[in-house]
Amino acid sequence: DGGITQSPKYLFRKEGQNVTLSCEQNLNHDAMYWYRQDPGQGLRLIYYSQIVNDFQKGDIAEGYSVSREKKESFPLTVTSAQKNPTAFYLCASSIARASHSYEQYFGPGTRLTVT
Amino acid sequence: AQSVTQLDSQVPVFEEAPVELRCNYSSSVSVYLFWYVQYPNQGLQLLLKYLSGSTLVKGINGFEAEFNKSQTSFHLRKPSVHISDTAEYFCAVMKTSYDKVIFGPGTSLSVIP
Numbered sequence: 001d002g003g004i005t006q007s008p009k010y011l012f013r014k015e016g017q018n019v020t021l022s023c024e025q026n027l028n029h030d031a032m033y034w035y036r037q038d039p040g041q042g043l044r045l046i047y048y049s050q051i052v053n054d055f056q057k058g059d060i061a062e063g064y065s066v067s068r069e070k071k072e073s074f075p076l077t078v079t080s081a082q083k084n085p086t087a088f089y090l091c092a093s094s095i096a097r098a099s100h101s102y103e104q105y106f107g108p109g110t111r112l113t114v115t
Numbered sequence: 116a117q118s119v120t121q122l123d124s125q126v127p128v129f130e131e132a133p134v135e136l137r138c139n140y141s142s143s144v145s146v147y148l149f150w151y152v153q154y155p156n157q158g159l160q161l162l163l164k165y166l167s168g169s170t171l172v173k174g175i176n177g178f179e180a181e182f183n184k185s186q187t188s189f190h191l192r193k194p195s196v197h198i199s200d201t202a203e204y205f206c207a208v209m210k211t212s213y214d215k216v217i218f219g220p221g222t223s224l225s226v227i228p
Binding site: 004035041042090104106 | 124160209220221
């Protein structure tokens with residue numbers, strides 16, 4: 001079955017530690033996205049990538065970093081510079097714009113708790 | 116800048132009753148519109164989308180939405196809800212010339228038996 005895998009589902013870290021969230025897709029999608037979800041705020045875009053080896057900052061990129069070395073993988077690192085990292089993180093992917101689809105496919109999410 | 120408003124943060128409704136979840140957006144340019152559903156502790160799933168053509172769009176699970184350009188609205192409706200429809204619903208907007216999707220804050224639908 002094609003889809004998006006995020007691991008782990010729950011992640012606990014101590015304040016001051018960097019942590020990397022995994023996102024893998026086997027849909028052969030060109031674009032990938034990272035969102036942060038907080039209660040009552042909807043989804044906010046952290047980073048996105050339209051093609052391998054290229055990515056752009058979203059609306060709340062401070063304190064986060066990403067890489068896109070392979071088409072199927074888009075890991076997100078939450079650094080110690082992120083002031084309030086505890087949240088639910090969602091990875092998504094979509095086919096290239098040329099397909100005129102525009103739908104995003106989401107992974108199951110990773111709930112990060114930093115204490 | 117674009118924004119998406121979902122006026123109702125929580126909507127309780129009895130089973131088999133109709134429901135409407137409201138979505139309004141602000142944009143001076145052409146947009147694509149989406150409704151996504153999120154079940155507890157899961158990712159989002161597309162319910163339906165409007166790209167062009169007929170303003171009445173039908174989606175999965177019996178949901179439909181109507182695009183109203185003059186009122187900049189894209190309300191979601193279902194004539195008869197089921198317990199399994201209990202979830203968070205997100206309206207989203209994307210400029211036709213841009214790559215980013217803007218999500219609304221969500222509406223929590225609770226179906227009461």
